Amino acid sequence: MSINILAIESSCDDTSAAILQNGRILSNVTASQTVHEKYGGVVPELASRAHMANIVPTVELALKKAGISVDQLSAVAFTRGPGLLGSLIVGVSFAKGLALRLDIPLIEVHHMQAHIHALFIPERKPSFPFLSLTVSGGHTQISIVHGPLDIEIIGRTRDDAAGEAFDKAGKMMQLPYPAGPVIDRLASKGKPIFTFPEPNIPGLDFSFSGLKTAFLRFLQHHVKNNPDFIQENLPDICASIQERIVSILLNKLRLAAVQTGIKEIGIAGGVSGNSRLRTALQEHGQSHNWNVYIPPLEYCTDNAAMIAMCGYFKFKNKQFTNQTVTPEARWIQ
């Protein structure tokens, strides 16, 4: 009998549903919310309201695209956290109601763990143990992945996440939210001619707050002399800040590879969609003899396919949750 898993992701501002059959993703549908753009960040109350309106159509479309009916589902996997409480509540409650009526198991999934599971979606998968650099809007981590559900975090950010660094830098330049993809696009037309200091953090931990301050001072200094400095130099400024963020990430990843001796290397999370990070990692891989794994773009930002993949591993281990499960906005791994 086939294992059919419905996965639901609603941790932030995207409502996503996916169907997995026996380890293969059959569909992955995401309703993105554009209402937040004009506020320069995700507005939790608006996000929650949008999830409420999106959840049924998204699940329905995922089932339809997969050619699966609700009665054929073996389990429901859902993001339990971390994330925005009002957003999580919609996905978690919907999953609980659905599982109750269908009398099938519930599987809770940790959003950050699931980002790593995006690496198991393509045909070519990393072998264990591998290193994962997980970079998103809320987290920046290096982990040793010993097995699908055996993940050891060996480095993390002490302040801002890499995605936050992109978004805050973008906000200073008055770019729309989220600024990460916008900086990526603008940077492709510029050159990294401005330099910013590399933070001096020992070991495998990250810090981006110093860079944020340095970037603000840099802008203030130039704008004082030329009020149009940002507009006139936007592509170069973007290429420069992007280059520094990417080099901070890759320098730590290289250190982790040296320390652990692991040469199987993957990236995951929203920022792994960054085109400079992707090519820089490929180049690094070639010069350091790494086997590099990069998920397709649709599995980098928040998506339910990665939740389904994590759910599949848990299903095989019979790691189920019961109906008392609640969302965890700050779920520590």
Add this chain to the structure above:
Amino acid sequence: MPELILNIETSTDVCAVSLQDGADFIGERVANEPMSHTRMLTVLIEALLKECDVSIRNLSAVAVSAGPGSYTGLRVGVSTAKGICYAGGLPLIAVSTLRGIADKMIEREGKNDRRTYYVPMLDARRMEVYTALYDGAGREIHPIHALILEEKVFLSYLEEADRIVVGGPGADKFVAHFKPSTIEHMEVPVRASNMIPAAWRACLNKDFVDLAYFEPHYLKSPNITISKKSLF
């Protein structure tokens, strides 16, 4: 033909579920612990179904309190109801929490008197309540609105009605504060069984809401402030 309807009431601190067959009450479960809705709602549903010896597969519809009330509570109730309905291909019924309280008051008095006005009230912040106005025949005189309580706020109703009866959690606040002499008070707790008459009416009239796009009565648009502080 049995018409088994599951009622979900999560718009206040009370998390409650009830089961009805047609217009008749079968059972109810209530958890009074605040902030427990996310954990308790489906657990209460399971317990209620078991106690009443009803399989969830035999439900014909789900009714959910549509508010007004706590946003978090409403989200838990509506999302859970959508999950059950979607999985079972069931119709969804929305019942105003205030309508439920008014129905309870009218049912208790059993008079069907158009010259009595019923004012159900739910607590909002400070001296504010959510309220609506119904006559004894169940007709809606004023739809749901937010109101700041003052001593004489309901007295003008006495030009049209002989009696005014207030009820629900917001009315407790009103009575305690103003001790009105011309207005009667009935204590009516928020319960899922309050929803039974309205859920049954909706079922008979096939007055179902759109499962995909239904949203609870938020009443207020979100309060968003944008920082305009300049960095330069």
